[in-house]
Amino acid sequence: MNLQKGQRDKLEKYCNVAQEIEVVMDISGEAVYDFSCFGLDAQGKLSDDAYMVFYNQIQTPGGEVRYQRNGNQACFSINLTKLPERIQKLAFTVTIDGKGYMEAVGFHTITLRQNQQEFLGLYLKGTDFQKETAVISMEIYKKDGWRFSAVASGFYGGLGDLLRYYGGEEVQTEESLTPIQPAVTQSSAQQAESVQTSGKKVSLEKKLEKGAPKLVSLVKPLQVELEKRNLLDCIARVALVLDISGSMSGRYKNGTVQEIVNKTLPLAVQFDDDGELDFWYYGTTCRRMPSVNMENYESAVPEDWKKLMHSLGGSNNEVLVIRDIMQEYKKSKQPVYVLFITDGGVSQAGAIKKLLKEASTSPVFWQFVGVGGSNYGVLEKLDTMEGRYVDNANFCALDDFKKVSNQELYSRLLNEFPQWMKEIRQKGMIG
Amino acid sequence: MPINLSKGQKVDLTKGNPGLSKIMVGLGWDVNAFDSGAAFDLDAAAFMVGENGKCPTEKEFIFYGNLEHTSGSTKHMGDNLTGEGDGDDEQIQIDLSKIPANISKIAFTVTIYDAETRRQNFGQVSNAFIRIVDEVNNTELIRYDLGEDFSIETAIVVGELYRNNGEWKFNAIGSGFQGGLAALCGHYGIDVA
Numbered sequence: 001m002n003l004q005k006g007q008r009d010k011l012e013k014y015c016n017v018a019q020e021i022e023v024v025m026d027i028s029g030e031a032v033y034d035f036s037c038f039g040l041d042a043q044g045k046l047s048d049d050a051y052m053v054f055y056n057q058i059q060t061p062g063g064e065v066r067y068q069r070n071g072n073q074a075c076f077s078i079n080l081t082k083l084p085e086r087i088q089k090l091a092f093t094v095t096i097d098g099k100g101y102m103e104a105v106g107f108h109t110i111t112l113r114q115n116q117q118e119f120l121g122l123y124l125k126g127t128d129f130q131k132e133t134a135v136i137s138m139e140i141y142k143k144d145g146w147r148f149s150a151v152a153s154g155f156y157g158g159l160g161d162l163l164r165y166y167g168g169e170e171v172q173t174e175e176s177l178t179p180i181q182p183a184v185t186q187s188s189a190q191q192a193e194s195v196q197t198s199g200k201k202v203s204l205e206k207k208l209e210k211g212a213p214k215l216v217s218l219v220k221p222l223q224v225e226l227e228k229r230n231l232l233d234c235i236a237r238v239a240l241v242l243d244i245s246g247s248m249s250g251r252y253k254n255g256t257v258q259e260i261v262n263k264t265l266p267l268a269v270q271f272d273d274d275g276e277l278d279f280w281y282y283g284t285t286c287r288r289m290p291s292v293n294m295e296n297y298e299s300a301v302p303e304d305w306k307k308l309m310h311s312l313g314g315s316n317n318e319v320l321v322i323r324d325i326m327q328e329y330k331k332s333k334q335p336v337y338v339l340f341i342t343d344g345g346v347s348q349a350g351a352i353k354k355l356l357k358e359a360s361t362s363p364v365f366w367q368f369v370g371v372g373g374s375n376y377g378v379l380e381k382l383d384t385m386e387g388r389y390v391d392n393a394n395f396c397a398l399d400d401f402k403k404v405s406n407q408e409l410y411s412r413l414l415n416e417f418p419q420w421m422k423e424i425r426q427k428g429m430i431g
Numbered sequence: 432m433p434i435n436l437s438k439g440q441k442v443d444l445t446k447g448n449p450g451l452s453k454i455m456v457g458l459g460w461d462v463n464a465f466d467s468g469a470a471f472d473l474d475a476a477a478f479m480v481g482e483n484g485k486c487p488t489e490k491e492f493i494f495y496g497n498l499e500h501t502s503g504s505t506k507h508m509g510d511n512l513t514g515e516g517d518g519d520d521e522q523i524q525i526d527l528s529k530i531p532a533n534i535s536k537i538a539f540t541v542t543i544y545d546a547e548t549r550r551q552n553f554g555q556v557s558n559a560f561i562r563i564v565d566e567v568n569n570t571e572l573i574r575y576d577l578g579e580d581f582s583i584e585t586a587i588v589v590g591e592l593y594r595n596n597g598e599w600k601f602n603a604i605g606s607g608f609q610g611g612l613a614a615l616c617g618h619y620g621i622d623v624a
Contacts, residue, residue, distance in 0.1 A: 004583050154467055
């Protein structure tokens with residue numbers, strides 16, 4: 001039988017689950033493809049590394065899952081009834097090693113066979129995918145007997161994403177493996193000056209080492225970008241605004257939003273005299289949250305974020321939250337850097353434009369960041385928007401948030417901020 | 432203690448619960464956390480039907496485009512949830528005493544919006560449930576977890592409230608349809624333009 005993506009059913013209807021089954025995975029394309037089978041516990045986690053079967057570990061301890069590879073075809077021979085009780089799910093995955101995306105594959109098929117007879121097949125093409133570099137092609141799991149699910153979905157962040165999803169060993173993410181460039185050497189006189197005077201601030205590294213040691217790896221990439229832009233001495237309040245409308249659910253669930261908070265906090269620690277992020281969530285309405293600092297940042301996205309999502313309403317209303325923030329900083333004597341994270345679907349173009357014009361006489365810079373891939377509406381046109389006292393806003397897309405290096409990330413976030421700082425200083429908008 | 436139902440099970444709601452009138456029907460689900468594909472948009476709806484199993488008029492179809500029945504008996508809370516009642520994704524308030532006499536059954540459904548273009552189905556949705564809460568004391572009376580039985584369907588009739596000898600009962604239907612909300616509308620006699 002040919003399966004559709006998402007289809008699931010009891011396996012016993014199609015084969016004898018007590019006998020060996022072969023899961024055969026095929027792929028065609030230009031990239032380097034790796035196939036793996038994850039043996040997962042009842043929580044869907046890889047609690048025992050011995051049950052990850054792939055080229056480097058070709059079978060489980062009891063031989064219940066065995067792997068064979070022939071060109072771009074992998075065959076997993078599985079004996080479900082012999083699996084230990086704690087293994088409740090087998091996930092069959094394909095990941096791309098190095099360059100390439102799943103959308104470029106010619107085909108990807110998963111067939112289930114018994115006694116050389118194919119009884120189930122899932123036939124996928126490049127058009128069934130987007131920019132995935134890790135796909136869970138098929139799952140076989142226990143829930144009143146063994147069932148299958150033609151998942152055919154995955155992640156943009158390769159094997160690392162899969163391992164995180166399955167809660168396996170913490171792996172070095174690709175970005176932290178990217179060699180960090182040594183502090184910028186194409187130094188100008190201006191930069192030298194700024195480096196000298198930066199002594200009056202306690203070093204970011206020391207602050208993070210003490211307060212949030214997990215974030216220390218962000219120091220170098222951030223500092224390189226700050227130096228390039230002569231921002232090492234900059235003092236500003238930093239505000240973070242997070243879209244919690246329904247379409248953001250996936251990003252809350254997979255930890256992307258918390259990661260955004262993690263990567264933003266060092267900016268606040270660097271810029272801000274009190275080292276805190278002023279913090280808003282918005283959906284249909286908005287709510288100012290307690291400020292985020294090095295002590296509480298890991299719970300900035302609450303475990304019951306769904307509840308928060310519901311109470312703020314499911315759609316996105318930028319206007320309310322922009323107004324709220326404008327009100328808050330109307331009398332600010334310090335420059336304010338607002339990082340505004342949304343996945344798009346921005347519709348109230350007229351009202352947003354009007355507000356940003358109105359806001360352009362306040363020392364508030366609006367850095368809008370798109371994490372959803374499309375339909376950012378008016379946000380994409382900020383640079384050319386007329387009628388403002390200063391150019392007080394910028395937009396950058398971070399659809400590839402999980403993939404960009406930290407340095408690239410900070411480069412995008414800080415792109416227009418220094419020009420704005422210069423302009424408001426020239427116009428005497430801050431003391 | 433709520434009663435946990437399994438597919439097809441019917442239970443008394445008002446019998447043994449005299450005075451029960453205001454209830455909240457909560458529907459919830461989880462979508463996967465993958466990067467693949469478009470975002471999911473699931474919608475809950477209520478079809479208020481007569482003896483013949485059809486909605487008398489389109490006003491008896493309560494959904495995001497028609498949030499409240501003229502009788503005031505059935506009210507879809509839309510996206511404006513209070514956050515009360517853990518885990519509900521959408522809620523529908525029912526006042527049993529206000530349900531018009533020509534309505535003998537209210538069916539609660541969940542459909543995937545734009546499922547065909549987005550190539551989505553209930554095989555990609557997990558932990559779907561319906562629960563019925565006594566609004567007066569906020570106690571959960573009934574809960575039905577839909578389990579693993581759906582796959583390529585794009586619409587589900589989750590459960591039904593129905594009249595039986597002057598009392599209201601609940602039936603854990605759990606049947607899936609292909610064709611999304613349009614298919615359900617057809618089933619309940621609503622013309623879709």
